[in-house]
Amino acid sequence: MELADFDYDLPKELIAQEPLKIRDEAKLMVVKRQKIEDKFEHRTFQDLAEYLNPGDTLVLNDTKVLPARLFGNKKGSGGKVELLLLKELEKDTWEVLVRGRRIRAGTRLTFGEGKLEGEVKDRTLSGGRKVKFFYQGKFLEILKELGQLPLPPYIHQELKDENYYQTIYAQNEGSAAAPTAGLHITTHLLEDIRSKGVNIAYLTLHINLDTFRPIRCKDISSHQMFSEYYEISDKTARIIKETKRRGKRIIALGTTTVRALESAAGATNTSTVITGLIRPKPFGFVCPTPTMSHEPSATSHEPSAMSQKGWTNLFIYPDYRFKIVDVLVTN
Structure with missing residues (x-):
């Protein structure tokens, strides 16, 4: 069965960009x-x-x-970087999707003015990265403070209420x-x-x-x-x-x-x-x-x-x- 068998037309203007106030309507x-x-x-x-x-x-x-979308910078150069946390591989080491230039093994990252830092450990076979995080306190609490909810790629407006x-x-x-x-x-x-x-x-x-x-x-x-x-x-x-x-x-x-x-x-x-x-x-x-x-x-x-x-x-x-x-x- 070929992928083309599943093609259909969906006009962009018919893709809802905002949730209904009353969900079950x-x-x-x-x-x-x-x-x-x-x-x-x-x-x-x-x-x-x-x-x-x-x-x-x-x-x-x-x-x-999870508020799994993090925006930060590369330490040293200050270049912008965006991470999407996918799953925790071991304590404080996550598989992530990354957006940014030259994010290689050994690259140090910083988020929230240093509240959270990371080091790229390796590249995954899927094109992502393995990142080890460093912080003081509880990781989930820091993530809730610094992170954003990741939205589907077909949603182009920011949610006013993440709930x-x-x-x-x-x-x-x-x-x-x-x-x-x-x-x-x-x-x-x-x-x-x-x-x-x-x-x-x-x-x-x-x-x-x-x-x-x-x-x-x-x-x-x-x-x-x-x-x-x-x-x-x-x-x-x-x-x-x-x-x-x-x-x-x-x-x-x-x-x-x-x-x-x-x-x-x-x-x-x-x-x-x-x-x-x-x-x-x-x-x-x-x-x-x-x-x-x-x-x-x-x-x-x-x-x-x-x-x-x-x-x-x-x-x-x-x-x-x-x-x-x-x-x-x-x-």
Whole structure:
């Protein structure tokens, strides 16, 4: 399957640049898959509960976006530099995307008049850098003081209120981007969903580089995903198991939720699901000839086995066979 198969026209003037003040007034297109012809309905997110049934389970990604965008200077020359923190590789050493000239190994960086300093240690295969940070105090507190929330590249206006780029249920800090489907959810909407007898469960997947990285391979099956960390609790695993046992549906809010659920189910395709807190191996923008089958692995995908922590580089594309997720709500 070629990348060109996914081309479509999206006029720039139709890309929203500001969030709605009332989140769940966002438009919602409902696609009902049919054997002969799909049916479409045009609603708003306020109507979401109408499409859920008692006993269904709605699963949300409770990751929280870090203020991972840092603006600073090179020590000595004063040249401007911008970093986007992707993930912590070890204590105080991060994989980052970098913007600036001649940011080589050994380059010293300074942010916030010296409150935070860094040293470039190495170049990553993806074109980023490994940076070791030096500071007094707590890193996260300094990051919240000096950093900014990274916005998607299609958003060209600064947010007046950065809370609009967090879901209302965000809990676990670690993402370089928001799980955007969740931005349309309100407390009132969740109450409506619960009152209908629908379960609500949470997992965590910290969003990484692939949110910002285009697919460059002509054959999409050759594209390699960067690894993202996820956690599914015992409580969520039990809810999913019981939902499936009763023959009800799992509704995933956002593609990041889908990746976590399907990864926990033991799915594999052109990339390998990595579990058990193993650090992912780095790779670059190469497009190798695919050698692995786009088929489910022999690993058990019983819901009872879903409680876990790990890393995933699962890449889902047509004709993937879903094992856990029945319905997707996406942005």
